[in-house]
Amino acid sequence: MNRWLEKLLDRGSRSRLLLVACALGLIAIALMSWSLFDQGWIPVMMAMSIGQLIGTLSFGLFLLVVIIDLRRATFRPSIPTQASNKEDR
Numbered sequence: 686m687n688r689w690l691e692k693l694l695d696r697g698s699r700s701r702l703l704l705v706a707c708a709l710g711l712i713a714i715a716l717m718s719w720s721l722f723d724q725g726w727i728p729v730m731m732a733m734s735i736g737q738l739i740g741t742l743s744f745g746l747f748l749l750v751v752i753i754d755l756r757r758a759t760f761r762p763s764i765p766t767q768a769s770n771k772e773d774r
Contacts, residue, residue: 713740
């Protein structure tokens with residue numbers, strides 16, 4: 686499992702993961718809003734269990750995209766070095 690996760694973090698397609706996360710989020714919103722319009726026990730239970738699961742999975746995929754972006758980012762210091770300060774004067 687650990688190798689699979691490392692492979693996903695190194696080579697994962699961020700756009701595809703983000704697209705799946707958005708689609709799952711829309712499905713979760715649809716399930717939860719269905720329970721607002723139909724007050725029966727089945728829509729409410731679907732929203733509370735399946736809608737919550739799908740929404741949480743969507744959020745998890747979004748966080749995975751953020752982690753992949755942070756691993757691929759190159760960070761530069763925001764404070765210039767002392768040598769460049771002396772040259773500017």
